[in-house]
Amino acid sequence: MAAVSVSSRVFVLALALLAAVTCRGCLAAALSTKYYDKTCPAVQSVVRSAMARAVAADPRAGASVLRLFFHDCFVNGCDASVLLDDDVSSQFTGEKGASPNLNSLRGFEVVDAVKAAVEASCKATVSCADVLALASRDAVALLGGPKWNVKLGRKDARTASQAAANTNLPGPGSSLASLVASFAAKGLSARDMTALSGAHTVGRARCVTFRGRVNGGDADAVNATFAAQLRQACPASGGADGSLAPLDAETPDAFDNGYFRELAQRRGLLHSDQELFNGGSQDALVRKYAGNGAAFASDFAKAMVRMGSLAPAVGTPLEVRLNCRRPN
Structure with missing residues (x-):
């Protein structure tokens, strides 16, 4: 009887694990571009x-x-x-x-x-x-x-x-390894992570998120001229935490590949941004996106669909x- 009981528990556990793995894609399978065609076509x-x-x-x-x-x-x-x-x-x-x-x-x-x-x-x-x-x-x-x-x-x-x-x-101080792990935990690849990080081609960040980086915290990984410019509004002390700077200083309100060009020049605003181009596994992909906006746009769109299925x-x-x- 004990043996049967153990076997039953193992069988049930196996089914549960199978269901958990299978259901990671349950939402993706249920979603449809035609979902509201009849109920809300507009x-x-x-x-x-x-x-x-x-x-x-x-x-x-x-x-x-x-x-x-x-x-x-x-x-x-x-x-x-x-x-x-x-x-x-x-x-x-x-x-x-x-x-x-x-x-x-x-x-x-x-x-x-x-x-x-x-x-x-x-x-x-x-x-x-x-x-x-x-x-x-x-x-x-x-x-x-x-x-x-x-x-x-x-x-x-x-x-x-x-x-x-x-x-x-993920936070603004995340390492590359931490970023890769965070996205992997959601079933997203390192390539997805780098493409999705390209969303930082638009938007702003508060001084409190990059103060340490531009005031000596990332001295070996930040463009010196870029850091000096940012310190004017975000000094080590005395500056307003809420002072804003564009995540992509090149084209702050245009969704393009300017973010990656900035990274290649070591002008990433956040530590986590520059980690994508800092001698690690994503350097080649950042260079590709920096030189090929169409490749970035294609990968970003695909990654958004995958993330949207979580x-x-x-x-x-x-x-x-x-x-x-x-x-x-």
Whole structure:
């Protein structure tokens, strides 16, 4: 009897492991570019129009929405959990207060406006997670970057995890090895990681994230002239933590391969940026992207599709939220 019991437990464990491995691709299999063809056929044009208005009003809006998508998918899958507000009454603590997000993430009002436009067209049909995925694609395209077909059918989480956000999101001081490992944990390759890092061709970063780097912390890995320029607004002490600098000083509001050209000149703003071109395994790929914008655009689009297929854990309570900031 004992032998049978042990065998049964081993068999059950094997099935569980098989299910876990198989379900890493469950979301990808369920998503479809035609998901809303019958229930909300205008969703793509509605999102595109709303994003066009947002980017026209504030060019930074595109980079902000794109970053929201990254920070959402890397924490328990693409489930719009990053959009949830804290709820003191129910003692719910969201991801906005996590260290990588606090005083850093922006664009929530843009997503609210896009969601409102979608709700006006198709009530209670399109998830916030899908709105964010579409808005991110359109943000890139509106800033001059590539387009890709967004697979849809995601659902929204009813909960969020500040602890997971603190653990899973790579920081500005990350090493190359840490970056590769973080992306590998999500099923993304080192090539995906380098291509996706190219999102830093748009957007800004706060002084607090690069102060140490330009004030001697990375003296052997940063262009001296570049560092001296940045120290004017971000000195070792006395400067405002919130002072902003473009992640790509060459073309800060254009989605192109300027970021990689900057890395090749050791002008990466963040330590984690320059780690992609610092005598390591990604140097050749950075050189390729720096000289071939089409190759970067193609790889970025493919990597965005793969990242956008990251699924919430099996059993996560899901719904289509009417308001992206709170559960129904």
